[in-house]
Amino acid sequence: MRLFLIRRREPPPVGPDSNDAELLAAVAAERVEALKILHQRHAPWLRVRLARRCADADLVDDAIQDTFVAVWRDAHRYRAPEGEAAAWIWTIAIRRLISALRRSGAAPPVAALDGSHATGGHRSGARPISAYLITESAEDAVLVGVEHGDLGAALARLSPDLRAAIQVTVLDGLTVREAAQLLGIPEGTVKTRVMRAKAQLRGYLA
Numbered sequence: 682m683r684l685f686l687i688r689r690r691e692p693p694p695v696g697p698d699s700n701d702a703e704l705l706a707a708v709a710a711e712r713v714e715a716l717k718i719l720h721q722r723h724a725p726w727l728r729v730r731l732a733r734r735c736a737d738a739d740l741v742d743d744a745i746q747d748t749f750v751a752v753w754r755d756a757h758r759y760r761a762p763e764g765e766a767a768a769w770i771w772t773i774a775i776r777r778l779i780s781a782l783r784r785s786g787a788a789p790p791v792a793a794l795d796g797s798h799a800t801g802g803h804r805s806g807a808r809p810i811s812a813y814l815i816t817e818s819a820e821d822a823v824l825v826g827v828e829h830g831d832l833g834a835a836l837a838r839l840s841p842d843l844r845a846a847i848q849v850t851v852l853d854g855l856t857v858r859e860a861a862q863l864l865g866i867p868e869g870t871v872k873t874r875v876m877r878a879k880a881q882l883r884g885y886l887a
Contacts, residue, residue, distance in 0.1 A: 695707045695714065696718070697718060700766075701722075701765075701766030702759075702761040702766055704716075704718055704719050704766075705719070705756045705759045706756075708753060708756035709756040709757040716749065716753055720749050723767065728741060728742075730771070731744055731774060731778055734778060734848075734863060735863070740778065740781045740782065740785060741778070744777040744780075744781045747780065748773050748777045752773065755773075772854065775849075775853045775855065776859075778863070779859050782862055782863060783862070835885040835886050836882070838881075838885055839882070842874055843874050843877055843878040843881065845874075846864065846874035847878040847879070847882070850871070851875075857872055
């Protein structure tokens with residue numbers, strides 16, 4: 682009886698110029714250097730966007746750490762034809778933030794979406810959003826035509842409360858229950874704000 686050994690096909694070498702799909706394939710093959718590059722590329726803008734949803738810097742850091750643990754574990758599940766890698770990573774990150782909030786036992790104040798932090802209960806010493814640098818173009822890849830362009834301008838005209846509700850439910854894809862926990866408001870209030878936000882957006886875009 683002949684035994685045939687099937688050699689697993691290894692992904693090609695990766696570096697800073699590799700695209701996200703190539704890096705995730707390398708992560709799936711347990712290449713630590715690929716995970717490091719993904720972290721360097723995506724952690725800065727993830728921190729900025731998560732900080733807009735949660736003003737507690739420690740919880741944001743926990744969520745980012747958990748995100749890349751999940752990327753290491755689940756990189757083999759990513760399928761490039763199904764969407765941008767940045768969007769896939771963002772989906773993990775926002776749900777890890779929800780998990781961090783649940784572990785904390787209380788929802789911290791949500792940062793205002795214009796870049797300034799909400800008042801009351803803010804952790805002293807936390808860096809303002811403007812202190813972080815957005816690198817690469819991953820955020821644009823996720824939000825092109827949404828937070829930028831005509832719809833982005835319309836979103837900017839909403840009040841902070843309405844904008845937060847529409848962002849976490851429509852753009853981030855959270856359920857009403859998850860959004861309520863993240864924003865620290867009742868589920869009924871989330872639904873009402875989303876309806877009001879959609880009505881105003883229709884008027885702005887008409």
